[in-house]
Amino acid sequence: MISTEQIVIRLCVAALLGSVVGLERQRRDWAAGLRTHMQVCLGSALVMIVSAFGFSDILGTPHVTLDPSRIAAQVVSGIGFLGAGTILFLRREVIRGLTTAAGLWTVAGVGLAVGAGLFLAAVVTTFLTLIILALIKPVEKRLFNQNRQRILKMILYRRQASLQSIRDILENNSLHVAQVVIQRGDKPEEDDVEFILTRDAALNNITRAAEQLREAEGVREIRYADDEA
Template sequence: MLSWEEISLRLILAAIFGAVIGVERERKDWAAGMRTHMMVCMGSALIMLVSSFGFSDTAGNEYIELDPSRVAAQIVSGIGFIGAGAILFLKPTTILGLTTASGLWTVAGIGMATGGGMYFAASVTTVLSIIILWGLQPLQKKFSSKFQNKTVTIVTKKGLSPRFVIDRITDGSNLDYNSISVTKQSKENIIEVKLEKPATTGFKDIIADIQENEDVKKITWNK
């Protein structure tokens, strides 16, 4: 049986490891932030302790057969419920939260490793997780088209016809458009243009010219 000092050390380390990864998610204002990651990691460590040492009083009984891995194995499948709650389906083609969900699953593994006394494995996984979540993001944004400008939203005053903006956008542009939508409100028009491929320099120049119009209130780019 472990001493109370060792039990405390494992639970505290699990909370710290979870907090380190949670802070990275917290700074992006995701629903699953620091406290969620801390609880998942520490809870996984506790379950691992229970699985490994919680049945020591019945060990050795010839009528009882214990498998320490059975309780811990349920963490792997059970954490999927929390991960699913972190995934947001905004539109049929827009899904957010997959990275957070996979992070929670990894944090559960870190907690299991810490609860099992595998401090080095838990520490290395924590460091690698931070590198993946935070350190590699600038590199991904640079080379992945997913993070490049593909959607532009133009907000104009009510007096400016949406046709003027649409004709200006499509005139002389060789880009493929996924969709062009117009939403008319009481005081303004919202024109959303979605591109099949990232915007070219020529298309951005057209948008810059449109922005010079005094009836254009705001133009925003999204990935």
């Protein structure tokens, strides 16, 4: 049977390693942040401890065998439900939250490793996860920035704004519109409109167009964003 000291150490280490990954996600303001990652890692460690040591008192019973992996295996599949909750389908072909979902799945594995006493594997995995989440991201942006869509988000007064005039301003600034998404706003007289630009849209042109759009009739708010996975 595992000692009380080992139980406390393993649970604390799991919470600590989960918080390290959670801090990176919290910094980017994701719903699954510090507390979520800590809970996933801590809970996984507890499940692993229970799976490996929680039934040791019945091992001497005839015809009873113990498979420590059976309960732990449910964490790997069960964490998928939590990960699915972090994935957002913003619109067709645009999905966000996959990286956070993958991080939760990895943190669950870290918790299982700590619960099993594999501290080195857990620490190395946490370190590599941080590298993937924090340090690889700038490299990914530099290499694949040309594949990202640029989006102008606007809140328009429905009766005043002209979509055609807005599109003309964008075209005059060499910004070509690939798609327009219109949704009803929070107020009855407003619409939330996204102008999804072609991938060759230059940031300087977007800034210049935004200055002109500020003076366009019916435009209440303008926001700029890049799509990220």
